[in-house]
Amino acid sequence: MAAAIEAAARGCDVTVLDESARPGGQIYRQADPRLPGTEFAEPTELARKKRLLRRFDESLPAIDYRANTVVYAAFGNGEIHLQAEDRTEVLRPDAVVLATGVRERAIPFPGWTLPGVMFAGGAQAILKAQRTSPGRVAVVAGCGPLPIVVASQLARAGTKVAALASLRSPLAILRSLSGVWRGRDIMREGVRYGRSLLQAGVPRLTGYVPLRALGNDRLEAVQLGRVDEQGRVVPRTVREIACDLLAVNYGFIANCELAAMAGARMRHDPDGGFWLPETDEEGRTSLPWLFAAGDTAGLRGALVAESEGTIVGAAAASAVRAIAPSAALSDAVAARRRYGGFALAVRDTLAVPLALWRTATDDTVICRCENVPLSEIRSALERGHHTLNAIKRNVRPGMGWCGGRMCLHSVAVLAELHAGVAPGKMMTPRPMARPVPFAALAKQKHPAAQ
Amino acid sequence: MTAVATDVLVVGAGFYGLSSAWAMTQLRSGARITVVDEGEFASGASGRNGAGFRMQWGLDLNILLSKESTAFFENAAELLDYPRGIELKQDGYLVLAHSQNALDRLNASIAIQHRYQVPSELLDAEACMKMVPSLGRNRLVGGTYCAKDGSASPFRLLDALLIACRREGVDVRYGTRVERIEKRNGVFTASTGDGTIEADRVLLCTDWAAPQLLAPMGVELPVTSLPKEVIVTVPCTPRVRPILIALEHHMSVNQLARGSIVFVVSRAREGHTIESTPGFLAWAAPKVVDLLPGVAEVAVLRTWGGVSSVTPDMQPILGETPIEKLYVAVSSYRGFMTSPAVGRMMAALVVQGASDDPVLAQLSPSRFKTGKTIIEPLLNQE
8 A cells, every 4th residue: 555655646657456355455454344343453553554544545546446356467578467356457567566465374283274273363354354253262372473462352352362372472572672662662552462461361371382273073172282492392281272263373474476476586584474576675676667565575564564665666656757755755764664673573583493393293284275284295205305396296285276375385394394405496486376267367458459 | 516427318307208217227237327307306398298198199100109108007006116106097088170170180090090999989069069068069070089098197107207217226316407418439428517427328308408409419300399388277066078189279178086177278479488478368268268168167276388399290209319329209299198108119229229119210310301291180289
């Protein structure tokens, strides 16, 4: 949104392609306006949301905003292919800004595919969009700030939070005092969320991770265990807690399939978003027309994303037409510097020891689309297939519906863990980023045909 | 930098390369065999094909190559000692004609197929529609069907060959690109990115890229490449069975056991990229909907590019080059489905130095000097 606002302010024709029904993305996801009820977030966060959405709304007359529109491919020649309803269209813009955000990083454990086990961000998306809680009794687990926020918001939504299990103490962030100082207003929100957890009487289990989700057709209980610094389970610490919702977040992976598909040069950053496009300070990738903003260019959170959106939007606009820098831009540069320091401090709390992937057993499904258990991944590794492409070609993780968005990070970790080889190359990126019916592909609007 | 000495160097670890290397081990000659590949496992054309094999051809030699290969596929799990199996599926191929010309070619071909006991049969348009209800009726005039044709997993077969080769002591090296080959004093020296390999005999299985290594040695091989693109859909209810070849749509269609449908489409165009091209899907989708209205609502999951080699007569080139002990095997469009037979023939030729195989005799690299061309009527490409 910030990139679009800035580029439109600089006189560019701007089109925003949004997979969602309403503006806001994941962080500022909006419920259907007809839905009753309130939001569960802190007032200061809601104020930021309202401010950005209002700015976007004010810019809308200058923006071609397309909701429910899916970009299914990007090519090296600058073409962006999209689907909306029953047809497809090719756009050939002068500049493209990818602001595709993140998905959550999964660490598979036995039972993680049971209904009732979900990503913490997924649970939060339900709170935001439907204003209702996905469970009655919840265990929230993982690392970094999101589990704390989600546990607190679930409690506000009326869910009994039976435990908040954190890999590390939330105080771990205090190791970076300068980072904390820069993010002090956000830290205040964190403290308020923490306080509301205390008030709700939510038990905290520091150093604990989910080891197994139990239940027949759906989640009935979770086994948690304490792990040491290296991620190994400490004997005799396993405890079982009954729940119908297990919300887990172990950090994030950047959504940059479209950058890779277009042929942008990529770099590997295991805790900073997995594979990322190489970008400069203004979001330029190795392709002159392609830019990446916010978490797509490396995980740094919503506040950096908003200021960086302005910076990259300005850079993309000046790639199209030369215009002098604005005051908004220097504010954004300062804001990004400040919140970038905070993001670095948060990042340290998101590092995950590889041994956590050892909680998976032979029959634990790693690739959910193709139903590939750990044993098959290991058999491919034992047969000498150590690259993501070779493992995929042999036992299919990444060949299914999601194209490996969910599992490939785990497959890379498992290769390192079980074969001692970190795959040095990402899986060859291929269209489509999302499935599209033949009928819609046959009805295509192309700029060359206009 | 390392220097390796070997008896036989095979360049290319695709189907032709690994099949030949494995067949060489079965001859028990004691020869040291090294296979090098510039990419990783299954990264070239072998990992990008449509997975089908058929005996329905119109030329004796193609029928012979695929008949022998089909028998191998049927027993590959045991022959290669690969308990996972190769996902063999034999529910037939239906070759479709959408013009009188194509129907005439099918009629002429089926007579030759029957001469070699291929169990194929001629069907009219009604019978084709009955067999595959999702077909469109537009221009459809008939087809031929053979129940023994089918498909297998190229990845499984290639993995089975790789493991069997390594078990037999073949040195298979990925990520090793041969930059050039020279012959001095009867010994070949192949220069690679990380050292040299000296070999007594060399077999080039780099298919469409073979001329790149041959030209600097003064050997002209008339091979170019044709890009192909493959579409796979999300899994859907069974609606395409058996495998289809649509001669005029330049397409093959194979619904896999897990429900996804694979379309292999050849499209004559400029440039020789192996990757997907921007205009492809919008170009192919109307053809798919025309051929199979019953799949219009099925979603495309992924596409990828492939490439096949093109020779002047669209037949494989198999044999010794003008340079003694330098051999070449170019698939021309059907490497996967002919590889077991070609591997056996090439192994015998390379290890024993000579062959009286009648199929090899027709496919030698020297045949283009004679000016005589052989034509396969049942190719489904432009």
